[in-house]
Amino acid sequence: MAPPSIADPVVLPTDEHGHGHNPELAHHFEDLTQQRESLELGMWLFLVTEVMFFGGLFLAYLVYRHWYPAQFAEGSHHMDLTLGTINTAVLLTSSLTMALAVHAATVRNKKMLINMLVATIVFGATFLVVKAFEYHDKYVDNHIPFAGLPFGEPSAKYPDGIPEVDRPGAAAFYNLYFLMTGLHAFHMVIGIVLMLVLIYLATKDRLFGESSVIVYNSGLYWHFVDLVWVYLFPFFYLAVAHGWLKGGGGH
């Protein structure tokens, strides 16, 4: 196996490979390509774990929607389609600004990088604020099936409340709604914190050249979170065709 002679005096690898000269190369990598490829593969693998993490809840959604088709249809009518659509547009736009930020980092455009990161944060925060209003609506409508709240009782908007017989299925719908959108929102908060760190690093000129892979990986994360929403939106808001899509008024 052609072993290197083990009686050689210990030589620092930095001396032998000239690593010490490139501050962007961590000591345990051979070259910049290896380093970049490792970081990218690591991020993709992390996203795979995220897919499996959300996957458990998607499975639960599949099971319960199959069990309670009527209650899921009714629940999706209770969603605010306008706010949901606005939020979808906001989030998709934030993915565009994120992609532009990645581009800015690769072409070393500091001003554009910072502007695009700020824009991404603004869009992300807008999404969360709208989401908070939607959650509040659910509270007012008595559509929160936990924390000891009066679930399904009559409210101003829904004077009939949810019939006793439909409540387990409706509870399953809203439990999933809050778990999945809540987990999604939590990921967005992490993403926004990440953007703040990136802005700080950008002001120190530490995101260019080889380090732009940090922006690239953060972008992957942000796009992933965006993609989760692309599934959540139809699952909860468009579970059945809404009345106005069919041209009727009725639900």
Added chain:
Amino acid sequence: MNSPTITEPRRNYLNAAYSVRSWLLTVDHKRIALLYLLSITFFFLIGGLAAAFVRVELMTPQGDLVESETYNKLFTLHGVMMIFFFLIPAIPATLGNFLVPLMVGARDLAFPKLNLLSWYLFMAAGTLGLYATFAGGVDTGWTFYTPYSSTYSNTYVMATALGAFVAGFSSILTGLNFIVTIHKMRAPGLTWFRLPLFIWSIYAASLIMVLATPVVAVAILCVGMERLLGIGLFDPAKGGDPILFQHLFWFYSHPAVYIMILPAFAVINELIACFSRRRPFGYAFIGFSSFAIAIVGFLVWGHHMFVSGQSVYAGMVFSALSFLVAIPSSIKVFNWTATLYKASVSWQTPMLYALGFIGLFTIGGLTGLFLATLAVDVHVHDTYFVVAHFHYIMVGGTVMAYLGGIHFWWPKMTGRMYPEGWAKLSAILIFVGFNLTFFPQFLLGYWGMPRRYHIYPEEFQVLNVMSTAGASILGIGYLFPITYLIWSLRYGKKAPPNPFGHTGLEWTTPSPPPTENFTRVPIVTEEAYNFLPEDTARKVEEETPVGSTIHS
């Protein structure tokens, strides 16, 4: 000993720095492996202590040592500590951490800081588990089945479940690190088919860690949300299904068995090859069978749920798929035995563990076929037959391989040899004690003794006393290596770079290796396990007076 002529490297990863800080903030995979080694040994002792209480209680048919509630907490503590805090990290986080970069010819894992973070997550998780224990314990069993864990149990479920949750992330980070390292950091010339089989198995186990662990994490999260807020995803009163928890739980926890056993295969591959002085028979078959086990292992979780009320047709499919796992498993066993055939076998301690592993794993695997059979499972479900079966896999398999591996790479990790006589004695003690402990449990289960009860009919007492007697031998057997390995750190013979004459890059560096692993990047020009007659001769030469012959 301490021959003055030995050409020890001036600097290695152990003597590079001595401060506590240099250990707690290290990013060296070898030091992190040792941190893990210490931590899991600690958790193993706690889990073992709980097992000792269980076995002593079961000596008599009456419940005379502890109350039922305490007994429930004891077997839960045993299960949680042994599975989440010992077996799952045992081989990957210690031997894997230490060896993966060395075997692929890299200076470290791809993400050294992530590696350290995973140890801290592991310790935080362990602290939570210990907190739950000392605050009053948990009585749900390690499986946390709903609705007991979510609605009814008033013990410290949250802290323990959070511990398992955090430990899961530590495991994910370890698996992710291994996969990236194996893909991107192999030395020049080290193609996939030149890799040691250790790497193939560890890679397959890493895939499971990355793919399965997040699912149990989300299941535990939902149980936590149910206890904390009342988001009853598994609560029938809120339209939920408790069985869904079992599906999500076993989607991880069955593959988790392969997280425990695939790294054990990894170790056995190296031990069998080294002490037979031969390239393993059917290298590619052994390698790909690891992946076959990892893939099919994802499709068999329903065999834990044959009596849960799941569809009979689902049961039949899960049963058939479970039988499939036997094929890659037996490929390995047959290939190992074929490797031994007419080979020049030597009987050092690691080989004793490897041979013990093959026998015990075979018994554990074959009884698994009984359990995969629908009709038989209805009879023996939740009995001691199941307990005996999975202990043959986990203790007879994983722990034997772990101990074999620790002995085999101890010289590399510490630069010291273990005492061969004591090591052989304890290997035999462990083998005898193990069989005496668990073989009677097959009979107990077959005759109908249910698991998780501490009061049982008198006719089961003889077998239970045998089992407890065996457990005491097993316990002493485990204390031996802990004692003499610590002793060897100071008094053991100094180890040459390659004391067992094995092939592989880790044996080309000094023992213990320098911090950066290799003085220059190795270039690989040959297949793995290319044993040459001269190597055997050199090995004999090196076994005689240590020190003078570290070749130049």
